[in-house]
Amino acid sequence: MIRTPLRPLARILRAREKGENPDEIEAENRARRHAEIQDRARKRAEGRLLVMAAVFVLAFGTVGVRMAALASSQPSEPRAQTTGTGAGIIAQRADIIDRKGRILATNLLTYSLYAQPQKMVDPVRVANELVRIFPDLNKERLTKDFTGARKFVWIKKKISPEQMQAVHDIGDPGLEFGPREMRLYPNGRLASHILGGFNFGREDVNSAEVLGVAGVEKEFDGWLRDPAKNGAPLRLSIDMTVQGAMEQVLSSGMKVMNAKGAAAILMEVQTGEIVAMASMPDFDPNDRPSPLTKGDASDSPLFNRALQGQYELGSTFKIFPVAQALDLKLVSPTTMINSRSPMTIGKYKIRDFHNYGAQLSVTEIIVKSSNVGTVHIAQMIGPERQRAFLKSLGLFDPSPVEMVEAANARPLVPSRWPAVTAATVAFGHGVASSPLNLAAAYATLANKGRRVYPTLVNNRNRPPGPQVISPAAAQTALALLRQVVTRGTARQAEVPGYAVAGKTGTADKAKPTGGYYENKVISTFASVFPVNDPKYVLVVTLDEPSETSGAVARRTAGMTAVPVAAEMVRRLSPLVGLRPIDAELPTVEPRFRDGLKLSQN
Incomplete structure (x- = not known):
């Protein structure tokens, strides 16, 4: 770039010969240079505004297209996604209902409680407070886990809303909650042996697999967890x-x-x-x-x-041979049947509770519950x-x-x-x-x-x-x-x-x-x-x-x-x-x- 001098010697010499002021030439050149600089700056600014306008148009156009696509699609329930060990865990489980459609077993959203000791402010205080909320926990064990080298500690696999609030009140950042579903039996002990119960299978902090452990919960475990059933309940025959x-x-x-x-x-x-x-x-x-691990089951x-x-x-059983x-x-x-008591078979004697005499009809054998008469009828049939x-x-x-x-x-x-x-x-x-x-x-x-x-x-x-x-x-x-x-x-x-x-x-x-x-x-x-x-x-x-x-x-x-x-x-x-x-x-x-x-x- 050739820089134009503010005071060109040739023009100044000519101006002096004519008796003009040479400073006006310098002012004129300075004004022309400033005008050129402003023109270049204005052009750069206009280019930047065009680029920004194009970016905004593209961004808002993308948002508008996405909103239009969502508006025209069918609504669906969101599905929680997990990563790591929780991937592939099936947490959903169908309800169990009685023959009239009343709920016997269903799912309830609850939370698990776990700890990340490295984030704790006061591990000893946290252990004491948790034992106060959950008396079944061992304070010494918790304190050891919280103050040791462990980075993750399960505390409770399921907690009630009241317990969750009490843990919140502890106010320590090292205590965290994970959402999960659990099985709820709203009628308590009703039909407990039929329903059986549940336990957690594979689990992570954000989900858990609900598995049946006994009764129909275990017998129909695959059916109840089958996504192809679309959540259809299992209808039992009981009322x-x-x-x-x-x-x-x-x-x-x-x-x-x-x-x-x-x-x-x-x-x-x-x-x-x-x-x-x-x-x-x-x-x-x-x-x-x-x-039970020992004794009579x-x-x-x-x-x-x-x-x-x-x-x-x-x-x-007596009605069966009859x-x-x-x-x-x-x-x-x-038909009259021999009912003399006792009767002998090999070295064994069979007696009736009362002595019913020499004979009883088949009807009386059932009415009076005669062992001897029933055995005689069974002998007519034969063992095979x-x-x-x-x-x-x-x-x-x-x-x-x-x-x-x-x-x-x-x-x-x-x-x-x-x-x-x-x-x-x-x-x-x-x-x-x-x-x-x-x-x-x-x-x-x-x-x-x-x-x-x-x-x-x-x-x-x-x-x-x-x-x-x-x-x-x-x-x-x-x-x-x-x-x-x-x-x-x-x-x-x-x-x-x-x-x-x-x-x-x-x-x-x-x-x-x-x-x-x-x-x-x-x-x-x-x-x-x-x-x-x-x-x-x-x-x-x-x-x-x-x-x-x-x-x-x-x-x-x-x-x-x-x-x-x-x-x-x-x-x-x-x-x-x-x-x-x-x-x-x-x-x-x-x-x-x-x-x-x-x-x-």
Whole structure:
């Protein structure tokens, strides 16, 4: 660039020759230079403004296009994204509902609590405050973790809103929260053994995998977590109202009868759907207790007596050889059978509770519950046919009900079947089965002899079971069971208007180490109602009952299980829509009303 001088010598010399002022030439040149500088600055400024305008137009155009795209798209729920160890964790889990759509299990948004000790201001104070909020924490352990080299410490996997606020109040930056879903059982202990409970699987600070640990939660774990189900709930066959009433009566009955435990099942005859099933003692699945590591498994509240309890069910079995003999046309209800007591088989003697004389009709054998008469009928059938028939009723196999515990709840069946085994099994000893298996077998008799498979799923489409015995034999067997209630060992089961039929069973309780206890029994009442049009099967079992209202403690099923079952029929029948026939509505028996008050204290 050639710089123009402010005072050009040639022009100055000419100006002096003409008598002009040379300073005007310098001022003119300076003004021209300033004008050129301003022109260049103005052009640069105009270029910058154009660039900025272009940038703004591009930015706002991008935002406008994005907003238009969002406005034209379909709305959807946001999905939380995690990184690191949490990637791929499926936190969603479908609800479980009863047959009427009421919630039995659902999810609840909660928070976990963890610590990053390197961020803590006062680790010792934090440890003290956390122990005050969570008394189950160990202060020494927390202090060691917070003051050591650890960079991450789990404190609580789930906390309540109140606990979260209390931790907030500590005010230390080293305490942090992570969102997660947990399983909530809003009805507390209701149907606890059926539902089972949950635990956390894979987890990180922002999500956790909710897994079933028992019951239907475990059995249907994959189904409940399947994203393809789109959150559709699992509908169970149980009725929450009926379940609650059953549990109240069973709990009260267990207390009144001084029993160690109890179980009850209410099942639909035609479908096998379980409307209610309870085991006592129970637990709260929101705070599931730890399993026992030693001792008798049945001492744990987690033990499901209705399914996992394998008991010798006593005289409730007597109807099976009689029904089979009727089906084989070996006997009729009026056939007279030898009932001399005792009878001898090998080196063993079989006796009746009372001496019933030389002969009893088949009807009287069931009504009076004669061991000897039942054994004689079983001998007519023969061991092989007897064993095959009991197996066809499902009494030798694990129940097919949809619970994870069912596969391991295998009945205890002798490997050999000599004459003495065939005899004792005929009256319910020597074979241990569950109350649920017994309920399914009685439902088969009530279902005109067609096999019934128990289920906990509502409206499950299944093919009909095989015909086990003829409808005529099954109907005759029910008629015999009805007489047990009207004039036999279960007279206390007569509930006006509901025509209950059933059979009592009292069996000495087996010791875990072998042999039997002298003063401990399992008392059971298996029933069908109404017998003229069978709708429901009800089985009630009490573990070590003792009825002490009189001078002498009584343990027989007729005095323990039967009154509890009768109260259930009174309470549950109206709830399932059964109206009494030609009778006033039943009322609660006073001692069970008192028992309910005790159970609420």
